[in-house]
Amino acid sequence: QxxxxxxxxxxxxxxxxxxxxxxxxxxxxxxxxxxxxxxxxxxxxxxxxxxxxxxxxxxxxxxxxxxxxxxxxxxxxxxxxxxxxxxxxxxxxxxxxxxxxxxxxxxxxxxxxxxxxxxxxxxxxxxxxxxxxxxxxxxxTANTDAQEWGDCPRCGQPVRKTGRMWQCSTNKTEKTKDGKWATTAGCGWKMFARIAGKTITDQAARRLLAGQSVTLKGFTSKSGKKFDAAIRIDKERGTAFDFDR
Structure with missing residues (x-):
């Protein structure tokens, strides 16, 4: 104890x-x-x-x-x-x-x-x-209906912002018995607003969904160290670090 x-x-x-x-x-x-x-x-x-x-x-x-x-x-x-x-x-x-x-x-x-x-x-x-x-x-729901942010990198359908993430407009989610949310329909692509302790702004999200790499400052590694890096859209994980830049 x-x-x-x-x-x-x-x-x-x-x-x-x-x-x-x-x-x-x-x-x-x-x-x-x-x-x-x-x-x-x-x-x-x-x-x-x-x-x-x-x-x-x-x-x-x-x-x-x-x-x-x-x-x-x-x-x-x-x-x-x-x-x-x-x-x-x-x-x-x-x-x-x-x-x-x-x-x-x-x-x-x-x-x-x-x-x-x-x-x-x-x-x-x-x-x-x-x-x-x-x-x-x-x-x-209003935000989802009002704005389109770009095309889904996985299936090409419109991406919309729901809560603190951007996701394919084809996605449907339901709450499971253990209290978690699961995707029950759609291609499943989503991009969360926080990556390694850094929040993605709406402006950065639009650039990412337009196919650009975006350099951000102030990421936090697992060991607690700060670092700057470029990120890009990833079809599987939502976003990925682009260390080649």
Missing amino acids: TSGVATTTRIRPTLLAAMEHASRCVEDKNLKAALDDDESHSGGIGTPATRADTIEKLVRSKLVERKGRQLHATTEGERLTDVVEPRLKDVLLTARMEQALSDVEHGKRGPSEVMDMFHREALRIPADATANLKADAVTR
């Missing part, structure tokens, strides 16, 4: 530090103090023991993946963050919850009142996510 946490800390010091010092993202003095209070609880988000475990759970759930010494959101992880209500992704929510618990401890609020508040907050999560998912689907 101890060695595992130590290794995790060495691999992800920036993320763990951000969780520990989350109050730096809060301007309200009272909420900042509630989040930093280490007398009643460990300051920040989680505790020294649970922070590393939280990250490991994200990796095991395939919402996050390791690439060398870095962590990157998977496609599923990005989809989840897209549909989660913004207030649930704001550190202010944690700060307000810690303040409510502190109020209970000091007799300013009743335990049942705070528990009811937490219960109502939890009940809102599925409904909000469903509403955001529908809105996201409408947006992605």
Whole structure:
């Protein structure tokens, strides 16, 4: 247990530090103090023991993946963050919850009142996510219908952007029993927006789909080193590094 946490800390010091010092993202003095209070609880988000475990759970759930010494959101992880209500992704929510618990401890609020508040907050999560998912689907459908980015390098049909990827307009996907998305029809070609820690812009995507090589700066290798390289369209993998340039 101890060695595992130590290794995790060495691999992800920036993320763990951000969780520990989350109050730096809060301007309200009272909420900042509630989040930093280490007398009643460990300051920040989680505790020294649970922070590393939280990250490991994200990796095991395939919402996050390791690439060398870095962590990157998977496609599923990005989809989840897209549909989660913004207030649930704001550190202010944690700060307000810690303040409510502190109020209970000091007799300013009743335990049942705070528990009811937490219960109502939890009940809102599925409904909000469903509403955001529908809105996201409408947006992605509108984007798909509105723009064509070029011809699919595998089958020649139009390429469209859906969410955080470009893919052949013939592709159809369905969610499998294990929660993953699988291509059930179409040629299957797709190009993800992130390659080796670098995000492909819309402008770069258009150039790639026009058959050009595009040189980008700031890729990250598996060992964590930065490098610059040219990329090109690949029929099988979406994109490939063009080291001949």
